[in-house]
Amino acid sequence: MLDLLKGPVLVVQEFFLLAGRAVRNVFRSPHYQTDIVLQMDDIGVGSLPLVAMIGFFSGAVMAIQMSRALRQYGQIGRTGMVVAITLVRELGPDLTALMVAGRNSSGMASELGSMKVTEQIDAMRALGTDPIQKLVTPRLIATCAMLPALTVIADFVGIFAGWVVSYTLLGIPSRQYWNSAWRALAWNDVAQGLIKPFVFAFVISLVGCFYGLRTTGGTQGVGRATTQAMVAASVLIFILTYFIAQVFVFQGSS
């Protein structure tokens, strides 16, 4: 029994060691600015069309589905409020993080995994570079900078899509929609909506790099690391979503 537990505990310990070293390197030189900018471009600009599309359709779907329920209570005018709250608090951060996890966690795992199995990581260490400083820290910084920005964009595009549906299909006046959406949002919602992507950024970048760096067993191992990274990042995002929501709901009610 103890042996069975030893494996997972060791994995968790290794993950936190990597996380600690990656964070510590943020404050240590050398800094690889070029790598940070390249990663920002890949994660931020590269994910933008995908995130905007997901944001748009989730906003549109929320407007359609919620309007049906709200109509029963004669509250269809509050569609904007429901769309804004669900997007800013939950759907925007969660879906954006899931998309970026699918795209970048797996990408990081496969890139670092290929480097690991072709001994490029060892070569990097042999040639005087700390792979965590050169590979992990820039990805962490870039994801932390880009994910909140992508989330804000997804939120806005989603609320905009809600307006398109409300105005064209549901006949809700524009002013009423935007007014109810704007008034619905409290600081608590915005804070939650911005803290979440920041936390998820750690999960996405560190899980991707972690699985990449512990890849063994050739190309098959790279495939396995890629899948594991994506699955682990997605599951962790859902678990953390629950805990963050719990913290904010309690804080909001007190």
Added chain:
Amino acid sequence: MASPSVLRFEHVTVAFDDVPALVDLSFEAFEGESRVIMGAAGSGKTVLLKTALGLVKPTSGKIYAFDQDLTAMPERALFDIRSKIGMLFQESALFDSLTIEENVAYPLLNQRSIHCPPDQVRPRVEEALEFVELGGTLEKFPSELSGGMRRRAAIARAVVTGPPLVLYDSPTAGLDPITAHTIISLVVKERDVSRVTSLMVTNRYQDGNLLANFRYNPERKSIQPAHNGTRADLRTVFMVLHEGRLVFEGNQDRLEAETDPYIVKFVKRRE
């Protein structure tokens, strides 16, 4: 006169998840010496080189490179030692997102103890690539080169900083005999021109034979059989590993006189 010690292993044991890769290994390599390390697949040859570079930490025992204890050093302190050791990895391990020029320049730009003025980087890269006869490939990416050319570019990257100790991990693995000969000629050339200490892992006896009996002739720009007595300061030691244990250490004559069936397997492969 005894040469200074470059690399010393003292009862080194390395284990991965309780599976031993090296067991109680001790040896000492002196300046100017060549060591040929042979052994079956999985006998710990690559682990030995990686341990010598501090990439793998031993479970027990001590490793001294240039009289400094690697086992007691944190990763950051190891970078200074590593700048004195060149390493050719088995599959070249060139960074495939960088050009050949950037690859070869990498140690010059990233090793903290190598202070190479920016205007000297390109000439030194060109010089290293000329050394391995790869002049005109600076702008190419590793994927555009053949296996043998990649191996040569990797040698250029390993020796561009002029390290006094160079480790070669199976430099001829997967190459045709002619290309393999070219690669070993470069190893001999690097040894004789720069007077470096070399550790070469190989499964081909003829590689070790070339290293032991051939010298680089700068006038003819090729290697040729050494005459007895010339360059007596260079000596080649053969080592054979079996399941992580050192089962033979000695010169070529002693190796060829061995009768142990495991060791004989490596010697009899002479072409």
